[in-house]
Amino acid sequence: MKKYLAEMIGTMVLVLMGCGAAVFAGAVQPFASVGTLGVALAFGLSVLAMVYTIGKISGCHINPAITLGMLVSKKISSKDATMYMLFQVIGAIIGSAILYVLAKDSGSTTTLTGANGYTSVLPAFVAETVFTFIFLLVVFGSTSKGADNKFAGIAIGLSLTLIHIVCIPITGTSVNPARSIAPAIFEMVQGNGAAMGQLWLFIVAPFLGAIIAAVVWKAIDTAKE
Template sequence: MKKYLAELIGTMVLVLMGCGSAVFAGAAQPFAAVGTLGVAFAFGLSVVAMVYTIGKISGCHINPAITLGMLVANKISAKDAGFYIVFQVIGAILGSAILYVLAKGSGSTTTLTGANGYTDLIPAFVAETVFTFIFLMVVFGSTSKGAANNFAGLAIGLALVLIHIVCIPITGTSVNPARSIGPALFQGGEALSQLWLFIVAPFLGAVIAAFVWKAIDTEPAEA
């Protein structure tokens, strides 16, 4: 249960801090604008912080796509994977609930939750699939045997920063189904109707990454 609670807390922090940066300090906020770069770093730094906080407890997946990738790569049991995903989604919902309450009372001029969205289906699907694939490859590589594991958190967090810089204009960047589910539940409307893409595409990218990594890795990564 400690592992599952750690995943809940980590995902809650990721959503609250990452999505919160978009809500309170996005480009539409004239007095505290950080823009795309700032939001990208907010997500990446959230991951770095949580890796070094809960990594020793749960491995700090805080992302159902990572958990699925680890399952396909035989680095986590099906039982743990199932509970990880459930608690990650619960954590994302809690983070979104806190953000919704804060944003509703702040007069924020942007989305109240930092929900994902897209205008063109195919580019959005390709982006979420490819960028999740890249993200998972970094996760597998930086945590593999022989890698500089003490710096895995930095590698993973900075990779997420890079992904957000490119992908924010396309979908707002998910590469994490839980991060999309929580905000969409509170945003409703179009965010909810488009949610399927932010579940299917990241899962697809994660599965592809797991098979590719198993094919090219010379030593198995540690679970």
């Protein structure tokens, strides 16, 4: 249960800080604008901080795509994988709920929870699949046997930052189904069902990218089990 609670807390922090930066300090409010780079750093730094906070407890997946990749790689049991994903979504919902309360009377003209979205299906699907694949490769490589694991959090956090810099203009960047599910729920509370209608892509594409990454990493990894 400690592992599951750690995943819940970590995902809550990721959604609150990352999506919070998009809502409160994106390009909509010039007096506090951090732009795409700032939002990308908020997501990356959130992951980096959580890796060194809860990594020793749960491994700090805080992302169902990472958990699926670990399951495919047989690095986690199916029971733990299921519970990880459940508590990740719960944590994301808590983070989005806090953000919704903070943002609903703020006068922000953006979405109140930083929901993902796209204008064209094919580029969005390709982006989410490919960038999740890249992200998972970094996770596998930086945490593998023989790697300098002390710096894994830095590699993972910076890679997520890089992914956001490129992908934010395409989809707002998910590469994390829990990060997309919770904001979409609160968009519906706000009276906008568009994010929920597009949510399938932000579940299917990251999961596909994670599976491909697990297969590719197994093929190229030189460490013996």
